Amino acid sequence: AQRVTQPEKLLSVFKGAPVELKCNYSYSGSPELFWYVQYSRQRLQLLLRHISRESIKGFTADLNKGETSFHLKKPFAQEEDSAMYYCALRSSNTGKLIFGQGTTLQVKP
Amino acid sequence: EPEVTQTPSHQVTQMGQEVILRCVPISNHLYFYWYRQILGQKVEFLVSFYNNEISEKSEIFDDQFSVERPDGSNFTLKIRSTKLEDSAMYFCASIRTGTGELFFGEGSRLTVL
Numbered sequence: 341a342q343r344v345t346q347p348e349k350l351l352s353v354f355k356g357a358p359v360e361l362k363c364n365y366s367y368s369g370s371p372e373l374f375w376y377v378q379y380s381r382q383r384l385q386l387l388l389r390h391i392s393r394e395s396i397k398g399f400t401a402d403l404n405k406g407e408t409s410f411h412l413k414k415p416f417a418q419e420e421d422s423a424m425y426y427c428a429l430r431s432s433n434t435g436k437l438i439f440g441q442g443t444t445l446q447v448k449p
Numbered sequence: 450e451p452e453v454t455q456t457p458s459h460q461v462t463q464m465g466q467e468v469i470l471r472c473v474p475i476s477n478h479l480y481f482y483w484y485r486q487i488l489g490q491k492v493e494f495l496v497s498f499y500n501n502e503i504s505e506k507s508e509i510f511d512d513q514f515s516v517e518r519p520d521g522s523n524f525t526l527k528i529r530s531t532k533l534e535d536s537a538m539y540f541c542a543s544i545r546t547g548t549g550e551l552f553f554g555e556g557s558r559l560t561v562l
Contacts (some may be wrong), residue, residue, distance in 0.1 A: 372548075383453075384492070384540065384553040426492060434504045435480045435547040439492040 342367050342431045353417050354448050361412040361443045363401075363427030372430040373410040374437065375401055379423045387425070388414075397421070407448045432439035451475045455541050455554035463562055465530050466535070469553065470557045472524045481524045482542040485509070492540065498524065506536030531561045 342365040353359055366373055373386040388396045390403040390410060401412045410427060424444050428437040454473045462468050472522075474481050483495040496506040498516055515527045528535055541554040 383528050383555045386550050389550075430548075434484070434497045434499065435544045435551065436482065436494055436505055437551055438494065439484075441491040 342438055344429050344438055344440035346443050348443045350444045352446040355419055356416050359414045359417045361425050363410045365408050365429050369428055373403055374428045375412050376426040376428055377423050394410050419447045422447045431445055453541055453543055453552050453554035455557050459558045461529055461560045468528045468531055470526045470539050472554055473522055474524055474543030475552055478543035478545050480544045482538040483526045485537040487537045533561050536561045
């Protein structure tokens with residue numbers, strides 16, 4: 341079964357602390373994974389995708405096929421990073437995404 | 450920058466009533482989607498639409514739901530006879546190709562009383 345799991349509903353850190361939002365997936369083929377972010381009162385928007393291997397707003401994520409994980413990391417959290425983060429898996433050539441439950445990141449001053 | 454737009458932003462309806470949620474995808478996009486998010490739960494796929502037909506649908510997308518692209522720009526989701534459990538945020542999304550970035554609208558909040 342195709343599934344994305346984000347075990348933490350809420351992650352609360354202080355500004356400047358490192359952040360790791362966990363994501364594990366279950367997929368039989370070659371996965372394409374994404375992180376989407378939703379800031380307060382804004383639409384869901386793409387943060388990064390594993391095939392780009394880029395860093396956006398200081399965030400990185402590495403696909404680990406052995407551990408079936410795609411954790412999102414940032415070495416020093418900022419208050420403006422506070423948002424809802426969704427890990428997602430593209431499962432078909434129709435472009436459909438399967439989302440995890442989402443993790444709320446709260447960065448305290 | 451082009452955006453996916455959705456109307457209405459919030460609709461309140463009585464159980465059993467029909468509801469139509471409207472979306473205008475980005476103009477050169479070819480694949481269109483509806484997702485929903487019940488309060489406190491995850492974003493769930495409902496249906497994908499390509500080349501004027503449904504390409505994939507989830508178990509949630511039963512006979513009460515339908516989608517249409519009536520005029521080449523709007524993409525609508527109709528719920529024929531709403532139930533209390535249809536209360537959710539409904540997101541429209543579009544993509545240029547099956548491998549590109551998915552762009553979302555701001556969502557339509559549906560409240561069924």
